[in-house]
Amino acid sequence: MDEEKKAKRLKELSDLEYRVTQEDATEPPFKNRYYKNSEPGIYVDIVSHKPLFSSLDQYDAGCGWPSFTKPIESNEITEAFDERFGMRRTEVRSKTADSHLGHVFTDGPKDQGGLRYCINSAAMRFIPFQDLEKAGYGEYQKLFKRT
Incomplete structure (x- = not known):
């Protein structure tokens, strides 16, 4: 991602984002915009x-954060071993922006x-199905078509 574009977008984020x-950081469970x-x-x-991620792969895991079974584009997700806070976990980051x-x-x-x-709601923006084309994500409409 172009550093100038990334810097501009970072300035547009809320403190939590x-x-x-x-x-x-991690946002509070059960009190975030996309959990439900x-x-x-x-x-x-x-x-x-x-x-x-797609809402088609979202489910309620009861953990307080949006949960998904898989990413839409696996090449946009990177994983790294994380031992912070005395836990052994696999961190997920976006490849292009290196966002946690x-x-x-x-x-x-x-x-x-x-x-x-x-996934933290604060790390994502939701694009409703009816807005996919207008927002430049029209190619993803096919995910929601019944065969």
Whole structure:
């Protein structure tokens, strides 16, 4: 991502969005904007605007944060071992902007691969299905078409 563009976008973030994406913070559970979202659409990185997750892969894991079984574009997600706070976890970051997103765990639905991407709402922006084309994400409308 172009450094000038990234710097401009970072200035547009709220304090919480900045702390989560740039300082690896975690937002409070159960009190974040997408935890209970059930609207169809996609989630994009709040810094790079690259697609990350689809509401079709979102489920209520009971953990207090939006949870997904898989990313839309696996090449936009990077993983790293994380031992902060005395825990052994796998951190999830966006590749393009290097934004901290959350963590991935192996306690997800077994019939959907067994992964749980536990992601901070503050690291994402939700694009509702009806706005995908207008927002420049029209190619993702096909995810929601029934065959």
